[in-house]
Amino acid sequence: MPRRIEAFNDQWQYMADFSPAYIEPAFNDASFEEVCLPHTHKVLPYNYFDEKDYQFVSCYRKHFTLSSDDKGKIIFLDFEGVMTYAKVYLNGTCIGEHKGGYTPFSINMTEHIRFDEENVLTVQVDAREREDIPPFGFVIDYLTFGGIYREVSLRVVEPLHIHTIYAKPQDVLEPVKAVHTDIAIINKTGKEVTFDLQLTLATRDGKQLATSYESMCGSLETLDCTMILKGLKAIQLWDIHTPCLYTVTVSIIMDGVVMDAYTSLIGFRTAVFTAEGFFLNGKPLTIMGLNRHQSFPYVGYAMPKRVQQKDADILKFDLGLNTVRTSHYPQSTHFLDRCDEIGLLVFEEIPGWQHIGDAQWQETACQHVSDMIIRDRHHPSIILWGVRINESVDHHDFYIRTNAIAHQLDKTRQTGGVRARENSEFLEDVFTMNDFINGRNGDTRIARSQQETTGLTYQVPYLITEYGGHMYPTKRFDQEERLDHHARLHMRMINHVHLDPHQSGGIGWCAFDYNTHHQFGAGDRICYHGVMDMFRLPKFAAYAYASQIAPSEKIILEPVTRYAMGERSRGGITPLTIYTNCDRVDFYIAGVKKGEYYPAVTDYAGVPHPPIIIDKLDGTWGSNWSDGLFIGYVRDKEVIRRQYACNPVLTNLDIAADDLELASGDWDATRVTLKAVDQYGNLIPFVDCIVHVTIDGPGSIIGPQAFNLIGGERALWVKTHGVPGTLTLTFAVEAFPNKTMMIEVK
Missing domain, CATH: 3.20.20.80 (Glycosidases)
Known part of the structure; x- marks a missing residue:
C-alpha cells in the first residue's frame, strides 16, 4: 500500500533537564510536562533576559503503539528541526543523532519497534552553543532558541519505496515544455525486484495533464532513474503575479497495485x-x-x-x-x-x-x-x-x-x-x-x-x-x-x-x-x-x-508624522514625507487647502511610486494649528482620505485578529493586534495603558496575559489546545468597557 504519513506532534512529555535514567523505557515520566510540537523548551520574556536561560540540555519522551499490520514495513521518524543537537533513543537503544538546528533529519526505527505494545521514544536535545556545530564557535547576532521547535512525522513505507524525486521543468520559455524527474528508490527487500514507475503531471485541482511509465528491474539497495514528460502544452508559467503550481507524482506499481507514491509541487519558471x-x-x-x-x-x-x-x-x-x-x-x-x-x-x-x-x-x-x-x-x-x-x-x-x-x-x-x-x-x-x-x-x-x-x-x-x-x-x-x-x-x-x-x-x-x-x-x-x-x-x-504596491491592488497613503507641533527638534511637521502610490495628494488644514502635492520624481526617478515631500507649511509654534486632511488621487479620482487631529485624545482600542477560525488537531495559532486610536482612528503612539486579557475555551495566550502597549499598540498570539470549541477573549483596559472577541476552532 502507498506510504502513510502521520503527524507525530501531540502527547510528548517534556523535562527541562536530562538524565541517563530518562532513556530507560520503564522510567516513570509522570512528573514531565505534556507538550505538543512545535515546542520551545524555554518560554522567555519579550526583552531583558539572559540568553543562557535557554542554552541547556533537555528531554522529550513519547509513548506510542504501532499495530503488527506494519510489520515488514520500514518505519521512519522525520524531524523538521531540533535545536541544536539531537540524540534519539527508542526503547532504550540509541537509533540516531543529528547536528544542526535548521535542517531536517530522518531516523529509521524499524529494527527497534515493538508491535502491538508500547514503545518509548526519548530525544535528548542539547541547545547549548556547541563549537562543533554551525553557526557556533564565535558570536552570532541572533538567538538560537532550543527545543523540538518544528514538526515531527511518522512515515511508514514498503521495503521498496521512493526516497526522493527531483522534478525539473525544461524548455520553460518554449511553447512545448517538458519535465525531467530524477527518482531515487530504496530497495530493502534483499532481492531483485521488478516493478513499474508511473510519472504524472497534474494541476493542483487534480486534472491530469501527462503520464509516463517506466519498467524497472534491479537488486541493488539504491535504484536511480530519470523519467521525462514531453510535449507539455498550455502550461502557465510561475511568476510573482501568477504563481501557478503543478503536481508531480511518482508511483511504484507492482501487479497493478500502487505500492508507494511520492508527490511534489513544482512551477515552470526561469x-x-x-x-x-x-x-x-x-x-x-x-x-x-x-x-x-x-x-x-x-x-x-x-x-x-x-x-x-x-x-x-x-x-x-x-x-x-x-x-x-x-x-x-x-x-x-x-x-x-x-x-x-x-x-x-x-x-x-x-x-x-x-x-x-x-x-x-x-x-x-x-x-x-x-x-x-x-x-x-x-x-x-x-x-x-x-x-x-x-x-x-x-x-x-x-x-x-x-x-x-x-x-x-x-x-x-x-x-x-x-x-x-x-x-x-x-x-x-x-x-x-x-x-x-x-x-x-x-x-x-x-x-x-x-x-x-x-x-x-x-x-x-x-x-x-x-x-x-x-x-x-x-x-x-x-x-x-x-x-x-x-x-x-x-x-x-x-x-x-x-x-x-x-x-x-x-x-x-x-x-x-x-x-x-x-x-x-x-x-x-x-x-x-x-x-x-x-x-x-x-x-x-x-x-x-x-508604497510601491500597485494602486489597483491597495491604496497606500502614509504621512510620516505624529501631527504634533512639538514632536520635531525645531517644531512643526515639515519637511513632511508622504509614502503613497497616489498620483497626487491634496492637503488641508482647518478646511483650507494648502496645496496639491506630487511625487518627488526628480529625487526618486527609479521607483514606480516616489514619495511626496512637503517642504514648507504656514504656521508657527503655538499658533495656527488645526486638524489636517490628506486626500489621495489616482488619475484625478479621489481614492483615500486621512484625517489628523490637532488635539488627539484616546478614543478607542482597536482589536483585530488575523484569523477568526482556527483548526483542531495539532496546535494552531493566530495573531491579535491591539491599537490605541484617537477620534479619527489614528494611532496614539505614546499611550502605554495596561491591557488584561482572559481566555475561555480550549486555548491559551502565548506570553503574558497582562501587558503595556508599546508605542500605542501591541500584538499577542492565541494558541489552540488541539480540540474544537470556541475561544472567547476578553480585553480589559482602564477607561474603556471590556471588549470581547470570539475565535472558532473547527
Missing part, C-alpha cells in the same frame, strides 16, 4: 542573475526584498504552520516585496510553501554568521548545504542558494566544496555567498554583498559601486543582500525625526537599485526586529533593525516598501 540584472522568465525584474529571522516573542522559533505562512503574507501583501532572504539559515517548509503559493522569491542560505570552524565543523556545514538543497530544490520560489557563511572571510577550499555540492545537487539554480568585505574571492555565480554605506556617518553615498566591492574590472551578476539595519536602528516608538530618517534610508536604497542597470536589486536588513545576544542590539536583547517590530507591527519605514 530565474537567472546576469551582469545586466535579474531576469524572471526572461524578463528583467528588480529585486526588492527584506531579510527575515524566523523568531517570535516569548517562544522563539516554535510557531506552527499558520503563523509561518502569515509572515510570507506580510512580506508580500503588506510590504509589497517580491523577495525574501532567509537569514541566516533554512527556514520552515510552511513558510517556503507559502512563498510558492503567493509568488514571493526566496534567497535561501546555510546556517552561519561570520565564523568558520575546524574541519569537522566544515564537514557539518557541507552536510547542511546538501540537506537544504535536497529538501527545498522543488520550490519555484527559491532563486538562489547561499553557500557561504554569512559575512565570513574567504576560505578557498571550503567554498569550492560548498559550491560544488550545490551545483551537483541542483544544476538549475545559481549560487551566492554573502560577504561584507571588499575584494573577496568570487567563487559563486552571483556576487552577493552586504553594503552598509547608506547611513554611515560622514558618507553621503547610497551604495558602493560594483567594481569597488568586487575588485574586478568587469561587471558580474551582483545583488545587495543587506543594507540599513544596524546603521540606523529604530524603535517603533522613537521620535518622529528618527523614524522619518530611517524610512528615507530605505527609500533611497530602493530607488538606487532600480536605477543601476548592473544591480539585480536589494534586500534590506531587515523585515522584523529580533532577539539577539548581549553583544548586539539595544542592550535589552532586541535588535531594532526591522521595518516592523517583533509583533509584525509597522514602523514608518515599512511604508517605503508598501
Whole structure:
C-alpha cells in the first residue's frame, strides 16, 4: 500500500533537564510536562533576559503503539528541526543523532519497534552553543532558541519505496515544455525486484495533464532513474503575479497495485542573475526584498504552520516585496510553501554568521548545504542558494566544496555567498554583498559601486543582500525625526537599485526586529533593525516598501508624522514625507487647502511610486494649528482620505485578529493586534495603558496575559489546545468597557 504519513506532534512529555535514567523505557515520566510540537523548551520574556536561560540540555519522551499490520514495513521518524543537537533513543537503544538546528533529519526505527505494545521514544536535545556545530564557535547576532521547535512525522513505507524525486521543468520559455524527474528508490527487500514507475503531471485541482511509465528491474539497495514528460502544452508559467503550481507524482506499481507514491509541487519558471540584472522568465525584474529571522516573542522559533505562512503574507501583501532572504539559515517548509503559493522569491542560505570552524565543523556545514538543497530544490520560489557563511572571510577550499555540492545537487539554480568585505574571492555565480554605506556617518553615498566591492574590472551578476539595519536602528516608538530618517534610508536604497542597470536589486536588513545576544542590539536583547517590530507591527519605514504596491491592488497613503507641533527638534511637521502610490495628494488644514502635492520624481526617478515631500507649511509654534486632511488621487479620482487631529485624545482600542477560525488537531495559532486610536482612528503612539486579557475555551495566550502597549499598540498570539470549541477573549483596559472577541476552532 502507498506510504502513510502521520503527524507525530501531540502527547510528548517534556523535562527541562536530562538524565541517563530518562532513556530507560520503564522510567516513570509522570512528573514531565505534556507538550505538543512545535515546542520551545524555554518560554522567555519579550526583552531583558539572559540568553543562557535557554542554552541547556533537555528531554522529550513519547509513548506510542504501532499495530503488527506494519510489520515488514520500514518505519521512519522525520524531524523538521531540533535545536541544536539531537540524540534519539527508542526503547532504550540509541537509533540516531543529528547536528544542526535548521535542517531536517530522518531516523529509521524499524529494527527497534515493538508491535502491538508500547514503545518509548526519548530525544535528548542539547541547545547549548556547541563549537562543533554551525553557526557556533564565535558570536552570532541572533538567538538560537532550543527545543523540538518544528514538526515531527511518522512515515511508514514498503521495503521498496521512493526516497526522493527531483522534478525539473525544461524548455520553460518554449511553447512545448517538458519535465525531467530524477527518482531515487530504496530497495530493502534483499532481492531483485521488478516493478513499474508511473510519472504524472497534474494541476493542483487534480486534472491530469501527462503520464509516463517506466519498467524497472534491479537488486541493488539504491535504484536511480530519470523519467521525462514531453510535449507539455498550455502550461502557465510561475511568476510573482501568477504563481501557478503543478503536481508531480511518482508511483511504484507492482501487479497493478500502487505500492508507494511520492508527490511534489513544482512551477515552470526561469530565474537567472546576469551582469545586466535579474531576469524572471526572461524578463528583467528588480529585486526588492527584506531579510527575515524566523523568531517570535516569548517562544522563539516554535510557531506552527499558520503563523509561518502569515509572515510570507506580510512580506508580500503588506510590504509589497517580491523577495525574501532567509537569514541566516533554512527556514520552515510552511513558510517556503507559502512563498510558492503567493509568488514571493526566496534567497535561501546555510546556517552561519561570520565564523568558520575546524574541519569537522566544515564537514557539518557541507552536510547542511546538501540537506537544504535536497529538501527545498522543488520550490519555484527559491532563486538562489547561499553557500557561504554569512559575512565570513574567504576560505578557498571550503567554498569550492560548498559550491560544488550545490551545483551537483541542483544544476538549475545559481549560487551566492554573502560577504561584507571588499575584494573577496568570487567563487559563486552571483556576487552577493552586504553594503552598509547608506547611513554611515560622514558618507553621503547610497551604495558602493560594483567594481569597488568586487575588485574586478568587469561587471558580474551582483545583488545587495543587506543594507540599513544596524546603521540606523529604530524603535517603533522613537521620535518622529528618527523614524522619518530611517524610512528615507530605505527609500533611497530602493530607488538606487532600480536605477543601476548592473544591480539585480536589494534586500534590506531587515523585515522584523529580533532577539539577539548581549553583544548586539539595544542592550535589552532586541535588535531594532526591522521595518516592523517583533509583533509584525509597522514602523514608518515599512511604508517605503508598501508604497510601491500597485494602486489597483491597495491604496497606500502614509504621512510620516505624529501631527504634533512639538514632536520635531525645531517644531512643526515639515519637511513632511508622504509614502503613497497616489498620483497626487491634496492637503488641508482647518478646511483650507494648502496645496496639491506630487511625487518627488526628480529625487526618486527609479521607483514606480516616489514619495511626496512637503517642504514648507504656514504656521508657527503655538499658533495656527488645526486638524489636517490628506486626500489621495489616482488619475484625478479621489481614492483615500486621512484625517489628523490637532488635539488627539484616546478614543478607542482597536482589536483585530488575523484569523477568526482556527483548526483542531495539532496546535494552531493566530495573531491579535491591539491599537490605541484617537477620534479619527489614528494611532496614539505614546499611550502605554495596561491591557488584561482572559481566555475561555480550549486555548491559551502565548506570553503574558497582562501587558503595556508599546508605542500605542501591541500584538499577542492565541494558541489552540488541539480540540474544537470556541475561544472567547476578553480585553480589559482602564477607561474603556471590556471588549470581547470570539475565535472558532473547527
